[in-house]
Amino acid sequence: MVTPKKDKGEGKQHKDGKGDKDEADYGETVKECPECGAKNLIRDYGRAELFCAECGLVVAENIVDLGPEWRAFDFEQVSKRARVGAPMTYRIHDKGLSTLVTWSPTGQGQYKLKRWQQRTHIASTTERSFIFALSEIDRMACALKLPMNIREASSMLYRKAMKQRLIRGRSIEGIATAILYITCRQYGVPRTLEEVRDISRVGQKEISRAYRFLLRELNLKVTPASPVDFVPRFCSLLDLSGDIRSKAVEIIKRASERELTNGRGPIGIAAAAIYIAAILGGEHRTQKQVSDVTGVTEVTIRNRYKELSEQLDIDVLL
DNA sequence: AAGACGAAAGTGGTTGA
């Protein structure tokens, strides 16, 4: 029953078809996010991309990389990896360190061969499902325009879940989707459950189940999403200016000081704050428009916006 | 006609016995 989201501003989102040279230049000169207008872009040379800290949009890829092409997570890795082998990444199923095993059948009995094959069969099926999970995480992260660091973190989390034998007997899709959802929350670029569900191949129920299960089993703490986290993305989807964005954030801050946000859904609060801010700033959007983008109903927007405007003494004149 | 409003009933998730 969720209305399909209109793909507004297709042109200003990050383009894949452009040449590397153009993008490298773009990465050097662009100063603010074309999606939400935020100024704090993060340049990740390790992943050769430029992404927005506010909404998580990948602004440019293949930017000029001034650092070494390998990554190191501690000193030991630095010394070992300085000039040997391919770069290691968690997004490749065997961490990119593959081993080629040659087999010489001379003098080996049938029995041993069989056992070896059984073992490798088990290894290869779990490996295959892991590869599948990673490709799914990548696909979904791509569709949601999430930065590479979130994809990396998701891969690491999935690996961890696998080590603790949490995947076996559960749907890979469900777990992978839940993990992506968790990582987004942890990195402060939350996507709504509806958004995640729309690009996943499993239903909302299964995602929620996997989500709760993983939080419990992995002892993860996920702080409730703040309404503020949703503002940049929603504002840009509504074609609202940066002025409205900061107004909305301001309203949310005042609301949370007065504890008007307690027990309320963060998305509804964000939607109402944006609705109010847009009217105050002379860029009126209808409740329906806001509702379509945020996924909360007009009724909820009305209820929240009544509360906010009354309690914060904001005169909203239409 | 479109947008805003609000009442009333329904839904899905959480909590606590």
Place this chain on the structure above:
DNA sequence: TCAACAACTTTCGTCTT
């Protein structure tokens, strides 16, 4: 496991611009 509960949705009639 079940019922109570709050937040949110659906639906729909009415008012306003």
